[in-house]
Amino acid sequence: MKTKTHPALAAFAALALAFSPVLIAQQTTGPDQSQNPRANDSTADQHANDNGSSASQPGTLDKNNSKDANSQTIDANPGTTATDSAQQSTTKSPSDATTSTSSTASNSTSGQAEKPLSDKEFVMRAAQGGMTEVELGKVASEKASSSQVKDFGARMVKDHTQANDELKGIAQKKGITLSSTLDARHQGQVDKLSKLSGSAFDKAYVTNQVRAHEATVKLFQQEAQSGQDADLKAFASRTLPTLQQHCSSIQNIENNGAK
Numbered sequence: 001m002k003t004k005t006h007p008a009l010a011a012f013a014a015l016a017l018a019f020s021p022v023l024i025a026q027q028t029t030g031p032d033q034s035q036n037p038r039a040n041d042s043t044a045d046q047h048a049n050d051n052g053s054s055a056s057q058p059g060t061l062d063k064n065n066s067k068d069a070n071s072q073t074i075d076a077n078p079g080t081t082a083t084d085s086a087q088q089s090t091t092k093s094p095s096d097a098t099t100s101t102s103s104t105a106s107n108s109t110s111g112q113a114e115k116p117l118s119d120k121e122f123v124m125r126a127a128q129g130g131m132t133e134v135e136l137g138k139v140a141s142e143k144a145s146s147s148q149v150k151d152f153g154a155r156m157v158k159d160h161t162q163a164n165d166e167l168k169g170i171a172q173k174k175g176i177t178l179s180s181t182l183d184a185r186h187q188g189q190v191d192k193l194s195k196l197s198g199s200a201f202d203k204a205y206v207t208n209q210v211r212a213h214e215a216t217v218k219l220f221q222q223e224a225q226s227g228q229d230a231d232l233k234a235f236a237s238r239t240l241p242t243l244q245q246h247c248s249s250i251q252n253i254e255n256n257g258a259k
Contacts, residue, residue, distance in 0.1 A: 116226040127178045132186040133160040143201040146258035202258040213247035
């Protein structure tokens with residue numbers, strides 16, 4: 001008995017036979033990755049892994065940067081060393097300052113506590129200074145333009161001549177021979193000032209006398225306090241007030257200007 005096929009079923013079967021090679025080919029070659037969502041995901045994951053791998057590089061750089069930071073910290077150590085050096089310098093500075101101060105104090109102390117002059121040395125210095133005052137006083141009486149300077153010079157001649165005579169008498173008793181002339185240094189002062197006149201002389205003479213009398217007062221103070229010879233010590237004590245008056249007078253002339 002012959003079965004009758006429905007026309008619609010026959011058409012469907014024909015289409016199925018027509019597309020079966022394509023389906024077989026697709027099953028053989030595998031699904032199209034471009035249309036496979038998982039394939040895209042895998043690709044994306046692969047990219048993510050690649051990116052992750054790339055992202056790890058900055059991590060390495062960060063690590064390197066961290067090393068660089070450490071290097072900078074190490075580099076900063078010279079700064080620390082500089083600070084330490086500064087601290088060491090500061091630490092040394094007080095000792096240096098102390099040394100400097102001690103040195104200055106030592107010099108000052110040595111200046112103040114230097115060995116006192118012997119009585120003979122005092123006599124020699126006092127005699128040269130006294131004779132110089134007399135000679136310069138004579139020059140001042142002739143060369144000065146200021147009446148104050150002239151008067152001061154005349155007073156130097158009078159007072160120092162008297163003191164010089166007294167000192168010579170004491171020196172003779174002690175067997176000390178005094179020179180009757182000035183030494184080169186003191187004579188040089190007299191010669192230099194003798195070449196000046198008027199206001200130029202006044203200025204130079206006043207400056208000279210301020211310094212000379214400050215030194216002379218110190219010399220006589222030292223002898224009055226530390227002298228070993230009773231006669232010379234008494235002479236220094238008697239003469240000192242007059243020398244201090246001289247010093248004060250010439251300082252006032254310098255401060256107020258010679259008139």
